[in-house]
Amino acid sequence: MKIHSIGYHYREKPSFFIHRPHGIDSYLLLLILTPAFFELNGERILTKPNCMILFDKMSPQLYGAVNQPFCNDFIHFEFEDKTEQSYVSSILSFDTIYEIPTMELISRKIRELSFEHLSANSKKEESMQLILKLLFFKIEEQLKANESSTPYSPYYHDLLSLRSYIYNSVEKKHSIEELANRVDLSPSHFHALYKKTFGISCIQDVITSKIEFAKYHLTQTGYQVKEIATLCGYDNEVHFMRQFKKLTGYTPKEYRNKVLHKN
Numbered sequence: 427m428k429i430h431s432i433g434y435h436y437r438e439k440p441s442f443f444i445h446r447p448h449g450i451d452s453y454l455l456l457l458i459l460t461p462a463f464f465e466l467n468g469e470r471i472l473t474k475p476n477c478m479i480l481f482d483k484m485s486p487q488l489y490g491a492v493n494q495p496f497c498n499d500f501i502h503f504e505f506e507d508k509t510e511q512s513y514v515s516s517i518l519s520f521d522t523i524y525e526i527p528t529m530e531l532i533s534r535k536i537r538e539l540s541f542e543h544l545s546a547n548s549k550k551e552e553s554m555q556l557i558l559k560l561l562f563f564k565i566e567e568q569l570k571a572n573e574s575s576t577p578y579s580p581y582y583h584d585l586l587s588l589r590s591y592i593y594n595s596v597e598k599k600h601s602i603e604e605l606a607n608r609v610d611l612s613p614s615h616f617h618a619l620y621k622k623t624f625g626i627s628c629i630q631d632v633i634t635s636k637i638e639f640a641k642y643h644l645t646q647t648g649y650q651v652k653e654i655a656t657l658c659g660y661d662n663e664v665h666f667m668r669q670f671k672k673l674t675g676y677t678p679k680e681y682r683n684k685v686l687h688k689n
Contacts (some may be wrong), residue, residue: 476529482520507686528583535561
């Protein structure tokens, strides 16, 4: 795909609207992060935050804010071959509004694309193509998840976002109470729901996130074990080593030697 322009978290006034009665000569992927209105086939539609639409070339475009500030991400692009177009068309219908359960997973890819688009990276085009593929993989994942009929689906996306937060904040000392509060659940309900959803208790997952982070640094950096323990949020190196061995069967030094000698 060839990107013409891209915008991440563009913020507009409550009076903002776009009116292109004859459309534009490119495809437009639009992520709406705030309440909005659309006019499609003569019908005015009010949408909640976290909706998405892929406008076809030359399709009329009329959308905008609804009495409050407006925020959106967008990509104007072209398909470079029929295989790309066929793949995207298998995921999204043109000029159709989709509700996205966890928009930040998709919006994050727009952010990465925006940064790469502005970069001086000599491999910028190749990098952008990879991010674009991941973007549409995430869109497909979100739309399929939206069809899920599992009994815990109303909470799934909040829990998934929380799990991502856990794995990206290994330096913190999380508690059940703090994490439950983030998804507005009681600690007992949260504990049961988290384990039912991911097959692991939340506290065990917190420990796992730290050990996985430690395994990376043991094999990819020269940090000492004590430094890695600190990076993983442990005040006590001995406690870190005990938990590491319990999960992996090796001490941190044994694990480092095992992996490095294997390679």
